Amino acid sequence: MGFIALGINHKTAGVEVRERLSFAPEQLPDALLRLREETVTQEVAILSTCNRTELYCAQDQLDADGLVNWFAAFHGMTADEVRRCSYLHQDAGAVNHMMRVAAGLDSMVLGEPQILGQMKDAWQAARTAGTLGPHLDRLFQSTFNMAKQVRTDTRIGENPVSVAFAAVSLSKQIFSDLGRSTALLIGAGETIGLVARHLYDQGVGKIIVANRTLERAAVLAEPLGGQSIVLNQIPDVLAQCDVIISSTASPLPILGKGAVERALKQRKHKPMFMVDIAVPRDIEPEVGDLADVYLYSVDDLHQVIEENLRSRQGAANAAERLIEVGTDDFMQRLRALAAVDIVRDYRTKAEQLRDQELLKAQQKLQRGVDPAQVLAEMARGLTNKLLHDPSVKLKQMSAQGRVEALALAQELFALGGTAADVGSQSNTSSSDAAPNARPSSAAHTILQGKQ
Incomplete structure (x- = not known):
């Protein structure tokens, strides 16, 4: 039994192609069964995210061309179109690739942890569809264990390398117990959405989302048990907020020095942590001159991110060595299992x-x-x-x-x-x-x- 990993990602295909070759969740059960029935594949799982789509297959006789043809036909493309933007790994190469993906070494953001959960979802979908099989299951389990070892033995996931996560991590340095803190998020775009999710995952006490339209604010706040307000209500809630993170497209500042001074008096000068991710800025720069205010701009965050990326690169090198050893170990155990059958x-x-x-x-x-x-x-x-x-x-x-x-x-x-x-x-x-x-x-x- 051999393994094949066929796929595309953000490095080999633009977003338009990735969209065409993706699998919606409702498509997966049918796609898994069809791939097994229409090719020589005995076991299969499919990973499909916004940045990659990959087919993981176990076959008695490896047939890469048949897999490419199926992948293309399922999405209404030609095999040549798929070959131009795809990559293919076999046996030890496939094992190594899966382990690198799970550890975040092949991600757009080096070391990002979300991909491991997405791979576990792919494993569960194949298991539910009945297309997993013992060989592929064994490979997934080894992959999960390797990803865990990489995060345990290296520092690849310790330092934030996204603006949203860096902002939340800095807030924890000011307020060690976010569970007792209230966060005000100004805006309702993608970045603020990520900030809200990170804060929620870190157990922040309360989330308030302020936006120009109440409906957009509610869409973001309600699933997280938060409160939604419009922008002109910010002065009413500012004094109760410990963490303020803003990212809007406003051409003028939304939060001025005077409003923050009044809020600090009501708070009896309890510290406030602020991050202004917007360009142009949402928070007047003079706010940073106030005592008890910790104000960071998007440039400050990028400096933190660049330093963290350098740190992660060193950890990535150590992770690559771990994965090489893990790949060799898995292949040796696989060969030993072949002898068991004989x-x-x-x-x-x-x-x-x-x-x-x-x-x-x-x-x-x-x-x-x-x-x-x-x-x-x-x-x-x-x-x-x-x-x-x-x-x-x-x-x-x-x-x-x-x-x-x-x-x-x-x-x-x-x-x-x-x-x-x-x-x-x-x-x-x-x-x-x-x-x-x-x-x-x-x-x-x-x-x-x-x-």
Whole structure:
């Protein structure tokens, strides 16, 4: 069983192509089943996010072209169009790629943690659809464990590298217990939405969203149990707010020095943390001159982010080394599992032969045959049957001059001698023998154990 990872991401395809090749959640069950039915794929999972779409497949005989053709046809594109913007990894390469993705090493924001949850969703969707299978499941579990190890053993996820997350992280430096804090978010765009989600995840006590239109504010605030207000109501709530983060498209400042001074008096000069992400600025720069106000601009945040990115890059290098080791370990275990199947099948065959000889022996004993004779015949019969197929195969390999296979057989049966001995015997017999001569003595030597 081999693995294939086929996909596109933000580095290989523009947003228009990523949109065309994405899978909506409601499409996934059907897509998973169709991919398994319409290709040689035995097990499959699909990861589809705004930045990437990837197919993870387990196949007995790897068929990359068939997978590309299916991916293209499902989305109404040509195979050439998909090939131009996609990447494909096989076996160890696929394992390494999945581990890098889960650890955030292949993300637009290096080390971002959300991708691990998205991969777990892909695993669960495949499991629910019945397309996961033992091999792919084993790979996903190893991938999840590796992502956890990367975050535990490196600093890749410790320092924020997005504006929204950096703002929330800085607020925690001022208010160690956000659960007792109230946050005022001014605006209702994407960045403020991310800030709201980060604050909510950090357990902030209360969220107030102020926007030009109350409806937009409510859309953001209500799912998080927050309060929505319009911009001209900000002075009414400012004194109760510990964290103020603003990001609007207003051409003029929304929050002035006078309003903040009045709020500080009501708060009895309890500190206020402010982040102005907007350009042009929403908060008058003079507000930062006030005592008990900690005001950060978007430039301040970018400086923090750049420093954190440098820190993350060092952690990423350490993470890459961990993943290389993890990939090698997984592939070794995978190869060991292949041997388990062979051992199981051979043991089943040996047990069947044993039962046949045992039944013959029991029948002879019932007829009164001497027990010593029965035991000797049973031992001889079982030995002959166990050795019959290997004997035939070894003679064939010897006649064909397959020295490597004979040397492997000698190691497999734990016999004396060396591979060079077997090769010498095989080469001598093959060069001297007539066309119809018996096979060389190499196979005979192996089966006899050089006795």
